[in-house]
Amino acid sequence: MPQPPAPLASPPRLHQRRLRVRGTSITLLSQVRERAEADLGFSVDYELLDFPTCQRRAAMEPEGYDVYEQCFHNLDIVWFWGALQPIDIDRITLWGSISDLAKQGGISKYAWRGHGDAPVRKLYVQPGGFLGPKPSRYISMLPTVHNMDSFGYDPAVFGMSETVRPSWSWLLDKRAKGRIGLMDEPAIGFFDAALAAEAAGELQFADICNMTIEEINALMALLEDRRRQGYFCGAWRDGDQAARLVRDAHIAVQSMWSPVYGQLGPHPGDFIEAAPVEGYRAWHGGASLSRHLGGAALDMAYEYLNWWLGGYAGAVMARQGYYISTPDRSRAHLSPQEWAYWYDGAPAAKDLRGPAGEWVVRAGARRAGGSYRERASRIAIWNTVMDEYNYAARAWDRFILRVNSGRQAEEGAA
Amino acid sequence: MIRSPNPFAQEPRYELITRVLRSNIQRGNLPEGLVLLEGPIAAVMQTSRVPVQSALRHLMAEGLVHRFEGRGYLVGPEGRNILPVRRDIREFALDIPEAMDDALQTRGTWRHVYEEVEEQVASCQIFGEFRIIETELSEYLGVSRTVARDVLARLQERGLIRKSATSHWIAGPLTARTVREKFELRSIMEPAALRLAAPFIRYAEVENLLEMIDSGSMISSESLSDALMDFCIAQAPNTTLVEMIRGNRLLLSSVNRALTALGLPNDEATIDQYRTLLDLIARHPIDSAAEYLRDHVEIMAQRNLARMKIVAVITEAGAFAPYLALQ
Numbered sequence: 001m002p003q004p005p006a007p008l009a010s011p012p013r014l015h016q017r018r019l020r021v022r023g024t025s026i027t028l029l030s031q032v033r034e035r036a037e038a039d040l041g042f043s044v045d046y047e048l049l050d051f052p053t054c055q056r057r058a059a060m061e062p063e064g065y066d067v068y069e070q071c072f073h074n075l076d077i078v079w080f081w082g083a084l085q086p087i088d089i090d091r092i093t094l095w096g097s098i099s100d101l102a103k104q105g106g107i108s109k110y111a112w113r114g115h116g117d118a119p120v121r122k123l124y125v126q127p128g129g130f131l132g133p134k135p136s137r138y139i140s141m142l143p144t145v146h147n148m149d150s151f152g153y154d155p156a157v158f159g160m161s162e163t164v165r166p167s168w169s170w171l172l173d174k175r176a177k178g179r180i181g182l183m184d185e186p187a188i189g190f191f192d193a194a195l196a197a198e199a200a201g202e203l204q205f206a207d208i209c210n211m212t213i214e215e216i217n218a219l220m221a222l223l224e225d226r227r228r229q230g231y232f233c234g235a236w237r238d239g240d241q242a243a244r245l246v247r248d249a250h251i252a253v254q255s256m257w258s259p260v261y262g263q264l265g266p267h268p269g270d271f272i273e274a275a276p277v278e279g280y281r282a283w284h285g286g287a288s289l290s291r292h293l294g295g296a297a298l299d300m301a302y303e304y305l306n307w308w309l310g311g312y313a314g315a316v317m318a319r320q321g322y323y324i325s326t327p328d329r330s331r332a333h334l335s336p337q338e339w340a341y342w343y344d345g346a347p348a349a350k351d352l353r354g355p356a357g358e359w360v361v362r363a364g365a366r367r368a369g370g371s372y373r374e375r376a377s378r379i380a381i382w383n384t385v386m387d388e389y390n391y392a393a394r395a396w397d398r399f400i401l402r403v404n405s406g407r408q409a410e411e412g413a414a
Numbered sequence: 415m416i417r418s419p420n421p422f423a424q425e426p427r428y429e430l431i432t433r434v435l436r437s438n439i440q441r442g443n444l445p446e447g448l449v450l451l452e453g454p455i456a457a458v459m460q461t462s463r464v465p466v467q468s469a470l471r472h473l474m475a476e477g478l479v480h481r482f483e484g485r486g487y488l489v490g491p492e493g494r495n496i497l498p499v500r501r502d503i504r505e506f507a508l509d510i511p512e513a514m515d516d517a518l519q520t521r522g523t524w525r526h527v528y529e530e531v532e533e534q535v536a537s538c539q540i541f542g543e544f545r546i547i548e549t550e551l552s553e554y555l556g557v558s559r560t561v562a563r564d565v566l567a568r569l570q571e572r573g574l575i576r577k578s579a580t581s582h583w584i585a586g587p588l589t590a591r592t593v594r595e596k597f598e599l600r601s602i603m604e605p606a607a608l609r610l611a612a613p614f615i616r617y618a619e620v621e622n623l624l625e626m627i628d629s630g631s632m633i634s635s636e637s638l639s640d641a642l643m644d645f646c647i648a649q650a651p652n653t654t655l656v657e658m659i660r661g662n663r664l665l666l667s668s669v670n671r672a673l674t675a676l677g678l679p680n681d682e683a684t685i686d687q688y689r690t691l692l693d694l695i696a697r698h699p700i701d702s703a704a705e706y707l708r709d710h711v712e713i714m715a716q717r718n719l720a721r722m723k724i725v726a727v728i729t730e731a732g733a734f735a736p737y738l739a740l741q
Contacts, residue, residue, distance in 0.1 A: 056727045060677060077727055080720040082679045128713065186726070213589050387590035387719055390726040394542055 017042035019300050023069030024054050025238055025259075026285055027145055031316045031355050039312075040303055050237050051185045059083050066301050068288045072119040073187050075140050075288075076385035079122075079131060084288045086125045086138035091302050094309040098325045101376055102143035102284060105133070111377040112279060116191075116209030116384035119143055119284035141286035142305050143325045145317045148280030148375045150368075151192070152246070152256040152271050154179075166274035168192070169200035170253045172222075177231050181245045181254030184235040184400045186393035187383050191281055192255045195380065197222055199278050209384040216388060220395045224402075232403045239263060246271055258321025262360030275369035279380030318342045319355045323372055345371035422517035426529050427461050428468035430518055434459070434510050435469060439478050439489055443509055446490035447499040450479060454503045459518055464530045467671075474633070475641050477622065481632040492631035524564035527555045531565050535574050536665050537672025538734040539586030540725050543741040546575060546583040550737035572661055585738070588669060590722050597715035599662050604647055604711060605704035607659055611650040612700040619645040620696045627689050636670065638688040646695055666718070673721060676728050684714065 021028065021044060028048045036044050047065065049057065055077050058068050062083035070078070078084060089095045101107045105118040122131045125138040151168070157175050158164060171180060171192060183189035194211070197203040202222055205215050226232065233249045236242040243263040245251055251271070261273055287308060289301050307313070314324030315333035321342070324330050331339055340346040347366045354360035369375040386392065422430055435455070438444050450470060452463045459466065470487050473479045480492035490496045510518075517526075531551070538544050552562035566583055569575045575585045623641055626633055643663070648656050687710050694703035730740070 052727075059724065059727055076720070077724045080724050130716065213591060385723050385726075387594075387723070389590075389723045390540065391542075391587060391589050393726040394730075 017296075017300060018045055019043070019067060019297075019304055020045045020047065020065045021067045021069060021304075022047045022049065022054065022058055022065035024049060024051055026071075026322070027069045027313075027317070029316055029320075029355050032313050035312050035316075036304060036307055040300075040307055042300055044304070051188075062290045063292055066290050066293055066297060067304060068290060069144075070141075070285065070288070071383060072122045072141055072143070072284045072286060073117055073383040073385050075122045075131060076117075076389070078288070079140050083291055084140065085291050085293065086140065087142055087289055087305070089137055089139055091306075092142060092309070093306050094326055094329065097309070097329065098143055099327065101146070102325050106379075107373060107376045112379050114279070114282060114379035114382050115207065116382040116386075118382050119146075119286070141288045142308070143284055143286045144308050144313070145286075145322045145324055146282065146284040147258055147322045148282045148369070148379060149188075149255070149257060150274045150276050150280055151253055152251075152261065152273050153253045154251070154271055156270065157252045165277045167199050168195035168276050168278050170274075171196035171255070172200045172202065172226060172231065173253065176252035177229070178233060179250055179252035180232050181242070181249065181251045182232060182235040182400070182403065183242075183255040183257075184237050184404075186396040187385050187389070188281070188283070189235065189255060189400070190392060190396045191381055191383065193223055194219055195276075195278060195281065199276075209381055210386045211388060211392065213388060213391060216392045216395060220399060223399055227399070227403055227406070232406075235400045235403050259354070262320060262354045262358065273368040275375075275378075276380075279378040280369070280375065281381050281383065282376075282379040283383040316355045319353065319360070321367075323376075327372070341365075341367060343372045345369070345374060422514050425517065426465070426525055427459075427518065427527075428465035428472070428529055430514055431455070431459055431461065431465055431469035432472045434508070434514060435473055436476070436478060438506075438508055439473070441509065443506055444489050444503070445499060445506075446488075447496045448489045448503070448506075449484065449486045449498050449500050450489060450503065451486040458503060458508065461518065462530050464533045468529065471637055471640065475637050475644070477626070481634065492626060492633075493629040524557075524561050524568065527557060527561070528565055528568055531555070532569065532572075532574065532664075533668050533671070534735045534738065535569055535585050536668035537675075538738050539588035539665075540669060540672070540722075541730045541734070541740065542587045544585045544734070544738045545578075545741055546585060547737050547739060548583065554735060554737050572664060574665060584741075588665070588722075590719055593666065593718050593722055594715060596662055596666055597711060597718065600659075600666075601708050601711040601715075603655065603659050603662065605708045607647045607650040607652070607655050608695075608704045608707055609700055610652055610655070611646055611648075614649040614651065615695060616645040616649065617696060620692050624689065624692050624696065627685065627692075633685070635684045635688065636667070636674075638685065638692075639667070642688065642691070670718075670721075673725060676725075678721060678724065678728075684710075684717070687713070 019042060025048060028046045033044050033046055054070060055074050057064065058070065059078045059081035068078065068084065099107065102119050102123070105120040106113050120133045123139050124132055124134055124136045125140060126132040126134060126136065131140050151171060153166060153170060158170060170176060183192060194205065194208055197219055198205060198208065203218055205211055234245050236245055239257060239260045242254070242256065242260045246254060246264060256273065264271060287305055293301055309326045309329065311329035311333045314326060314330030317324050318330060318334055318338065327343060337349040338352055341348045341352055341361060345367050348361050348363050350363045351359050352361035452466045455466045456463045470479060474481065474487060477491050479487040479489055482488050482498060484498060488496055488498055546566065548559065548562055548566065552559050555562065566575065575583050578584045623638065647659060650656055691703060691706055691710055694706050
């Protein structure tokens with residue numbers, strides 16, 4: 001027999017619904033979080049970590065988050081650790097609107113495909129729990145934000161005429177000696193250095209995204225030689241460090257991420273974004289579900305994932321120079337001038353603001369590399385976790401440690 | 415000096431510990447449900463944990479102990495809902511024959527300490543290239559330089575270490591290429607050995623394993639792999655081939671154990687494959703089992719390469735013995 005409800009001593013406390021998101025500075029922006037909370041009616045807690053820490057903790061402590069926002073190449077670690085659960089695309093309302101770059105591996109038949117792991121190669125869950133490009137109902141990560149990265153350079157060093165063709169080889173260029181900055185994440189910075197070595201004609205790799213031990217050793221030996229000669233002045237781990245290096249170390253050339261250009265202040269004319277002749281190093285981000293999610297918490301996570309594709313988040317991403325997998329949905333959330341600058345590659349019709357309202361683009365400026373289509377058609381490689389990643393990452397980390405301790409020694413002396 | 419005639423003095427430690435635990439379980443000195451933990455057993459036997467781990471795995475394959483939801487192993491066979499009894503093993507009167515006890519205490523022979531060193535040397539290689547310092551090794555093991563040298567000679571013979579141009583002992587690095595090549599060798603040799611072994615396979619044990627899997631026992635894929643080797647493949651009458659197979663597997667399995675100990679997830683997804691394989695061996699023409707084994711080894715290769723990538727997340731700090739110097 002059902003019990004009559006007990007009298008209440010005080011009004012019932014509403015259980016606050018919250019979703020915990022672990023990720024990096026790429027997507028964990030307060031402008032996104034606040035709007036998501038307003039639209040969805042539950043709290044969203046952010047845990048913002050640097051790349052290596054984020055990846056380690058996502059793999060080893062999946063109980064600590066509900067949604068994991070990171071890059072596809074990172075799935076080689078976190079998915080195979082067993083920390084995530086498959087996403088059912090039948091529950092993703094805008095699945096059909098996601099662009100072909102994520103689902104096919106290129107924006108058109110004629111676009112460069114790029115070496116390495118295009119996101120589609122890690123997208124679909126295959127029998128046996130492997131990931132692959134063959135479509136299935138379940139995916140590992142919902143494709144969202146992405147970009148084609150390059151480096152920034154000082155035109156006083158490399159020239160500013162129309163005929164100057166920026167090349168990855170500049171990261172090993174004698175003219176920049178002592179003023180070269182690298183990115184420290186082994187699945188990213190390592191490939192910038194590899195592109196530089198190939199472009200400079202120093203080394204050739206049979207498959208740049210799946211190097212042999214000998215090729216890795218050769219690359220590390222080359223880098224160590226340049227380090228001893230004093231080529232590198234530092235390595236950065238997040239956008240703030242990257243901006244600080246450019247300002248304080250008078251960088252001549254450095255691996256860069258788009259938002260950092262906006263952080264450089266009002267006169268970024270002495271440090272400009274390159275559109276390398278060899279093409280870009282691309283990456284694709286997304287959101288995954290923690291293994292432990294179920295029931296109402298899982299429903300909330302799906303609501304959040306669907307919200308991400310809806311347009312608003314993509315517009316915030318655009319203002320820091322990143323693209324979204326459902327650009328047509330974001331267009332409505334951008335002004336025509338913003339859309340023209342960020343997606344069409346047109347000169348800015350007026351000054352433009354970044355995600356936090358700061359001025360990041362001056363009227364008349366034009367995005368390096370042109371429109372989304374032009375940039376996405378020139379992908380040389382994708383960020384990749386290659387077979388010998390464990391070996392390469394350890395060698396790279398030791399190298400970066402030496403680069404940074406050299407820098408600290410210099411700062412100490414000064 | 416007169417050498418002790420102790421018959422156990424030459425046996426590896428894990429074998430001695432397995433014998434002691436087996437006879438004490440069979441005699442009822444260790445009751446059903448008792449939770450066996452590595453640490454306390456290692457203390458009783460005055461050894462490190464490495465040989466205790468191996469001994470417990472062997473006893474599990476024999477069905478004398480089994481895994482449960484908690485830490486350690488439960489005495490008794492799986493599937494009878496035996497409740498865990500959490501008591502210190504030191505409270506029980508363990509029967510350890512004097513000769514065995516002496517052998518456990520002896521530090522004079524290389525066989526005795528070999529397994530522990532092998533485990534450490536194999537597992538460090540995922541972190542890079544190491545130099546083995548001979549004086550540190552003998553100090554660490556509490557043995558003479560001669561014994562330490564015997565251990566190193568055996569490691570070299572088994573392909574785990576090599577001499578550098580400057581005459582230093584070097585281990586590693588273990589690369590994806592090494593793993594890929596070892597699995598290639600496995601897929602060539604093991605199906606061939608299985609075919610040769612067909613008339614000699616210990617079918618009763620295979621049936622027993624199938625029953626354990628079907629009753630939902632928590633048997634690890636690692637013990638299944640060991641059992642497949644011991645009861646099936648190693649029964650091939652070509653001993654040279656079997657030796658080669660064992661040698662080739664050695665590094666892979668100790669690295670696998672080391673990775674699990676470092677916190678990598680256990681690979682439980684392959685239990686179904688072992689079930690199919692054992693079923694084919696027990697009830698179908700051996701060719702179908704050999705074909706399936708080859709496919710299975712190829713899938714295992716992919717899984718292991720994936721595992722090699724995720725190792726990159728683990729930091730090196732405190733992961734290796736003092737006689738190993740990272741180069």
